[in-house]
Structure formats: structure tokens, C-alpha cells
Amino acid sequence: MMERHNKNISKRSAVFLGEEIRLAQRAFELGARKWVVAQETRLPEAVLNRLMQELDAVHIGMLPVSLDWFEQWEHSQEISLFYTIWKRFERQQNHFLEKLNVVYFNYKSFFKSWYIVPRLDYTRAYMALKKIERDELISCRCSQCNISFFTSKKLDEKYLCAFCKTEHKKMTNKDKNRMITDILQSVGLPDISMRYRCSSRK
Amino acid sequence: MSHKDFIEEMADLNMAYLLLLQRMIAEDKPSACVKFGIDESLADWIESLSPTKLVMLARSNLALVSLRFDEKIMKKLAGEGPRDDLSARLHGLIMALKTK
Numbered sequence: 001m002m003e004r005h006n007k008n009i010s011k012r013s014a015v016f017l018g019e020e021i022r023l024a025q026r027a028f029e030l031g032a033r034k035w036v037v038a039q040e041t042r043l044p045e046a047v048l049n050r051l052m053q054e055l056d057a058v059h060i061g062m063l064p065v066s067l068d069w070f071e072q073w074e075h076s077q078e079i080s081l082f083y084t085i086w087k088r089f090e091r092q093q094n095h096f097l098e099k100l101n102v103v104y105f106n107y108k109s110f111f112k113s114w115y116i117v118p119r120l121d122y123t124r125a126y127m128a129l130k131k132i133e134r135d136e137l138i139s140c141r142c143s144q145c146n147i148s149f150f151t152s153k154k155l156d157e158k159y160l161c162a163f164c165k166t167e168h169k170k171m172t173n174k175d176k177n178r179m180i181t182d183i184l185q186s187v188g189l190p191d192i193s194m195r196y197r198c199s200s201r202k
Numbered sequence: 203m204s205h206k207d208f209i210e211e212m213a214d215l216n217m218a219y220l221l222l223l224q225r226m227i228a229e230d231k232p233s234a235c236v237k238f239g240i241d242e243s244l245a246d247w248i249e250s251l252s253p254t255k256l257v258m259l260a261r262s263n264l265a266l267v268s269l270r271f272d273e274k275i276m277k278k279l280a281g282e283g284p285r286d287d288l289s290a291r292l293h294g295l296i297m298a299l300k301t302k
Contacts, residue, residue, distance in 0.1 A: 077292055084299045088236055106233050110295060116288070147296050163293040 017043070023097045024048065028057040030104050032122040040097045063123060067152045070128055070137060073162050078120040079128045079137075080149050082107050086129065100126060209263055216260035219267050223248055224256070236299070239270050271298050 020041045027037050034048055034057075043051075051057075069075060086103050104122055111118045120128070128150070131137040137150040142161035149161055226234035227249045235245055251259070259266070269276065278294025281287040 077289075077296075081292060081296050081299070084296050085236065088299070089232060102230075102232055106236055109233075114288070114291070145293070145297060147293075147300065163289060 019095070020097075021047065021051065023095060023101065024051055025055065026101045027097055027122065028052060028055050030101060030108070030122050032126070033060055033063075036123050036126045037097070040100075063127065065127070067131070067136060069124070070131065071151055075119055075124075076149050076151070077163070078118060079125075080147060081110070082120055082125050082128065083132065083148070083150070100129075212263070212265050213261045216262070216266045217256070220248070220251075220256050220260055224251070271301065275301070 020043055024037045024041055024043060028051065034052060037043070038045070038048060070079060082103070085106050086099075089099055089103050100122075104125055107120075107125070108118060128137065132139070132150060137152060138154055139148040140151055140155045140159050141148050142164055143158050144160055144164040147161065147163075223234065223238055223240075226237070227245050231242070231245055231249075234240075235242060240248075271279070275294050275297050278290045279298065280294075281291050
């Protein structure tokens with residue numbers, strides 16, 4: 001009976017449509033832009049607009065497609081985290097959007113516990129995945145920690161990621177001073193006199 | 203010197219762990235597998251356990267919970283790094299997710 005029922009579900013059926021609406025709703029709740037959902041589902045524009053209206057989702061357009069954003073170190077490390085989770089889920093669900101929803105939800109939940117908003121939003125995460133699929137972003141493995149990071153150019157085999165580099169790097173006075181300024185700014189104090197600054201001169 | 207064997211506390215911890223795991227599996231199995239580092243067949247078995255079996259498992263006189271990662275990853279997850287807490291934790295998290 002179930003098999004017969006499944007056979008009848010074509011990609012234009014009401015059941016499939018309902019399923020896609022549910023997935024689209026979840027994606028909008030996670031912060032997806034309309035074009036991502038439009039690309040990954042067969043839902044008509046009018047349905048998406050109505051869904052966004054009902055969910056109070058913000059209408060925002062496209063994002064720049066250049067690779068520069070994805071190659072910045074802060075963003076690259078988050079893409080690496082997202083892709084690590086994606087790899088674990090890769091074979092589990094059928095619908096692409098369902099998989100993306102589950103992975104993005106998991107990814108976001110790590111930052112929630114640290115009280116930080118992730119830099120990689122839903123749409124950027126989708127774009128990063130597509131760029132990796134199209135080989136625009138190439139995986140580069142760190143020779144020390146063995147984690148894959150993504151760049152547009154192939155790097156040499158002795159590539160050391162910034163995480164591992166900072167572990168070896170000794171903190172200079174310039175770094176210490178920058179840290180003091182950051183701490184003072186974060187507690188709302190002005191950057192006080194230079195006499196507290198670290199210097200090698202006695 | 204006291205000779206407490208902590209068996210009751212261990213059973214409580216096991217029970218809390220198993221109940222949380224069972225609840226998370228029922229709610230969202232894939233996420234539970236990632237967060238607890240278990241495979242799907244084990245998740246299915248734990249989900250199917252009756253309350254009586256859960257109590258028996260919890261009272262097995264051994265801690266069912268163990269530290270999943272090695273010292274290097276644990277230190278990073280605790281934010282121990284030369285520079286920045288968040289970087290260390292993020293690095294630790296990616297390494298941890300890669301292992302299991």
C-alpha cells in the first residue's frame with residue numbers, strides 16, 4: 001500500500017508541494033534569501049512571496065558572487081566548520097534543502113552556545129557549497145592539523161593554516177598592544193596613555 | 203580518608219545522559235548522532251530501549267560517559283591558545299567533528 005502511495009507522488013503532486021513548502025519555511029526561519037529557496041525548490045514565485053510575508057522574512061536581493069569574501073581567513077575557517085558538518089550529513093537526506101536546513105541548524109547551534117552570531121549566513125553557506133561543487137573553491141589540507149580549508153588557488157603541500165601558524169608564532173609587543181586596545185574597547189574604556197604600552201626599550 | 207565508591211552518582215549521571223540522548227534522538231536523530239558522536243545503528247537501539255532497560259544500563263556500575271577527544275582537542279575546546287579564545291575553540295571544534 002505504502003509503495004503504491006509512494007509511486008503516486010510525482011514531483012508535481014500536492015504532497016511533494018506540501019513537503020517543499022515545509023522545507024522552504026524552515027529555510028526562511030534559518031535566514032535564507034528567496035533566490036536560494038527558488039533555486040532549490042519548484043515552488044512558484046507567488047507561493048514564496050506569500051510564505052515570506054506570513055513568516056515576516058526580510059526581502060533581500062543577491063549577494064556579490066566574487067570569491068574574495070570566501071577567501072578571508074575569518075570566513076574560511078567558518079566555511080571549513082560548515083563543510084565538516086556537511087560531510088557527515090552528505091548521504092542522509094534526499095532533498096538538498098532538507099540537508100542544508102539540518103546542517104545549517106547544527107552549525108548555528110555551535111555558535112549559539114558561545115553567544116556569537118556566525119559570519120556565514122544561510123545564503124553564504126549555500127554559495128560556498130556551490131562554489132566547492134564547481135571547484136571554484138579548492139580544498140587545501142593543513143600539513144599539521146589535517147583540516148581542509150578552501151581557497152581559489154592550489155597551495156603547496158607544506159601549507160600551514162593560520163590556526164597552526166599562530167600557535168608557533170611568538171606574541172610580539174605590537175600584538176600585545178593591539179590586545180590591550182581591544183580589551184579596553186570591549187569594556188568601553190578609552191585607549192589610555194602610551195606609558196602602559198609594551199615596549200622593548202627600557 | 204573516605205572510601206566512597208560514587209556508584210549512586212555514576213548511576214544518576216548515566217541515567218541523565220541516556221535520557222537526554224533518547225530525547226535528542228527522538229527529536230532530531232542526525233543532530234544527536236553528530237553531537238554525541240554515535241552511529242545511526244546505536245542511535246536506533248538506544249531509541250528503542252524501554253525505561254526498565256534504561257535503568258538497568260544506567261546501573262551497570264560503570265560510567266557510560268567518557269571523554270571523547272584527546273588532550274590536544276580538549277585543550278582547544280576549553281579555549282586554551284596563545285592568542286584568541288574563539289579561534290582555539292573553533293579549531294578544536296573542527297578537529298573534534300572530523301574525528302567522530
